[in-house]
Amino acid sequence: xxxxxxxxxxxxxxxxxxxxxxxxxxxxxxxxxxxxxxxxxxxxxxxxxxxxxxxxxxxxxxxxxxxxxxxxxxxxxxxxxxxxxxxxxxxxxxxxxxxxxxxxxxxxxxx
Amino acid sequence: xxxxxxxxxxxxxxxxxxxxxxxxxxxxxxxxxxxxxxxxxxxxxxxxxxxxxxxxxxxxxxxxxxxxxxxxxxxxxxxxxxxxxxxxxxxxxxxxxxxxxxxxxxxxxxxxxxx
Numbered sequence: 001x002x003x004x005x006x007x008x009x010x011x012x013x014x015x016x017x018x019x020x021x022x023x024x025x026x027x028x029x030x031x032x033x034x035x036x037x038x039x040x041x042x043x044x045x046x047x048x049x050x051x052x053x054x055x056x057x058x059x060x061x062x063x064x065x066x067x068x069x070x071x072x073x074x075x076x077x078x079x080x081x082x083x084x085x086x087x088x089x090x091x092x093x094x095x096x097x098x099x100x101x102x103x104x105x106x107x108x109x110x111x
Numbered sequence: 112x113x114x115x116x117x118x119x120x121x122x123x124x125x126x127x128x129x130x131x132x133x134x135x136x137x138x139x140x141x142x143x144x145x146x147x148x149x150x151x152x153x154x155x156x157x158x159x160x161x162x163x164x165x166x167x168x169x170x171x172x173x174x175x176x177x178x179x180x181x182x183x184x185x186x187x188x189x190x191x192x193x194x195x196x197x198x199x200x201x202x203x204x205x206x207x208x209x210x211x212x213x214x215x216x217x218x219x220x221x222x223x224x225x226x
Contacts, residue, residue, distance in 0.1 A: 031213075042203075
């Protein structure tokens with residue numbers, strides 16, 4: 001399994017602004033997932049993008065995938081205080097490959 | 112009711128004690144996982160099980176053991192707890208037959224403190 005590396009490690013923005021965080025990985029993938037973790041709680045799956053997709057939307061979330069650059073980005077539009085959390089990417093080769101989580105991006109939304 | 116539950120939610124114990132953390136799921140998933148999370152280190156996989164008869168070590172299995180009592184239950188044991196096992200422990204499940212087959216569903220976590 002391979003680990004994604006999230007960047008930046010921490011991000012603080014004003015409520016209402018957009019937040020962008022990035023993920024890089026090293027080898028080819030079948031899909032890439034993004035998860036959110038509120039402080040001290042379990043991770044929650046946000047969105048999965050497959051290797052043949054370039055962009056995917058879910059509500060205020062927009063995920064892009066560039067397999068040539070081995071990178072993905074997660075955009076949260078019109079941020080809210082409730083978006084304050086850590087965000088993790090998990091690239092996967094599919095099959096029986098286990099997910100590996102990095103250290104995440106810690107997002108703080110300032111009211 | 113939560114689909115993935117963990118007991119206890121918090122535990123304080125002493126060095127050398129044997130501790131068992133339990134995970135139950137009602138999702139009907141075959142695959143279950145145990146992770147630990149330490150500040151600044153992300154989540155690290157301890158053990159995983161793809162079905163009742165399958166147990167595999169993760170990246171940090173030393174000092175831990177597991178038991179898959181049934182499809183719905185996966186327990187993690189610390190045979191002789193030590194202070195550097197103080198961490199947040201998560202159980203997760205996944206369904207290889209689902210469309211997003213390796214999407215994982217996490218429990219609420221167990222905060223373990225070893226004194």
